[in-house]
Amino acid sequence: MLIAGFPAGAWGTNCYLVAPAAGEECVIIDPGHQAAAGVEETIAKHRLKPVAVVLTHGHLDHVASVVPVCGAHDVPAWLHPEDRYMLTDPEKALGMRIGQPLLGDLSVGEPDDLRELTDGAELELAGLSFTVAHAPGHTRGSVTFRMPERADVPSVLFSGDLLFAGSIGRTDLPGGDHAEILRSLARVCLPLDDSTVVLSGHGPQTTIGRERATNPFLRELAAGPGTAEAAPPRQGM
Numbered sequence: 001m002l003i004a005g006f007p008a009g010a011w012g013t014n015c016y017l018v019a020p021a022a023g024e025e026c027v028i029i030d031p032g033h034q035a036a037a038g039v040e041e042t043i044a045k046h047r048l049k050p051v052a053v054v055l056t057h058g059h060l061d062h063v064a065s066v067v068p069v070c071g072a073h074d075v076p077a078w079l080h081p082e083d084r085y086m087l088t089d090p091e092k093a094l095g096m097r098i099g100q101p102l103l104g105d106l107s108v109g110e111p112d113d114l115r116e117l118t119d120g121a122e123l124e125l126a127g128l129s130f131t132v133a134h135a136p137g138h139t140r141g142s143v144t145f146r147m148p149e150r151a152d153v154p155s156v157l158f159s160g161d162l163l164f165a166g167s168i169g170r171t172d173l174p175g176g177d178h179a180e181i182l183r184s185l186a187r188v189c190l191p192l193d194d195s196t197v198v199l200s201g202h203g204p205q206t207t208i209g210r211e212r213a214t215n216p217f218l219r220e221l222a223a224g225p226g227t228a229e230a231a232p233p234r235q236g237m
Contacts, residue, residue, distance in 0.1 A: 001128075001153050002026075004042045005199065009033025011061040014201055016158065018128060018147075023047040025126035029054055029145065029158055030201060031065040039069055050075050052125045053111075056160025056201060057142040058083030059173075060090040060108070070111035080117045080134065082175075083141030084110075117143055133188045135162045137181020138169035144188055146196075154195045157208070163189055163198060165206035168217045186221045 002024075005016040008031075015035045019026035026048040031039055043050065050073040055063055058079060063086070066077050079087070087110050119134035123145075130145040138161045145158040161169035162184060171178040194209025211218050 001150055002046060003156070003199070004046060006038045006042065007202075008035035008038050009061060009064070012202060013061045014199065014203075015039065016199060017042050017046070017048060017050075018126070019046070019048055020127045025049045025051045027052050027054060027125045027128065027130070028069060030056055030062040030160070031069045032062045033060065033064040035065040036068045036072075039065070040072075049073075052123075053077040054117075054123070054125075054130065054145060055079045055083075056144065056158065056162075057139045058086030059139065059161070060086070062160070062201060063087060064090075064108065067109050067111050070113070076113035076115050077111045078115045078117050078123070080141030080143050082136070083139050084114070084116075086139075087114075119143075135160075135181075135184035135188045136175075137171060137177050137179075137184045138162060139173075140175040142169075142184070146192075149195075154197055155193060156197045156199060157189070157192065159189075159198050159200050161201040163211065163215075163218075164200045164203050165198075165211070166215055168215075169201075182217070182221060185217060189218065190222060 002019045002021055003016060005014050008015050010033055013032040015031050016029040017026045028039060028050055052075050053066055053070055070077050090108055117132050121132040123130040130147060133144045135142050135144050142160055142162060144162055147156045149155045168181060171181055192208045196208040198206045212222060
């Protein structure tokens, strides 16, 4: 299996292209701010053919390039309906005005073919299987995508801004809820095998086992009821 990722834009948001192998169809995950050029470079490098874009949530740093990427390849995008409004009103989603000098030109809006993600859905795309888990807390429509273990790789969780190496997503923006994100972590992440590779929306990859042992939020959740401290600031929204 091929997973090619790169950090894009002002927040270094990780965009991933996933395919069974080089030269085959692929799925694009979270083409965010200024990600379009990196997507095209990765497609050319690995001779890929995009068939879909899937979005972990609606924040601008994860979706800003969805319109040009979908348009360039005539593919649909998938997003949870709770975050759909963020595509056309990103400032409302952030509770702040967007600084254009920092961000440059933005292509916000809905792609021509926008489809809804639901909890527990099984997406069969590009010859790959993705299990969707609704994981609110960072936003109301946050989701994760989990791929089952294959002969060449362990199970992979694309966690968006739910879980990072050493931390969790922020909950201080509109739609965020700290108690809710802890419930999502307990329901979505804790049951996974330690070998599960976690590819987050920001920062380096990790594993569920490493986070279970070292991440203060997962450690406390695994130990039982308690109140975790607020997450440290992240680069993303």
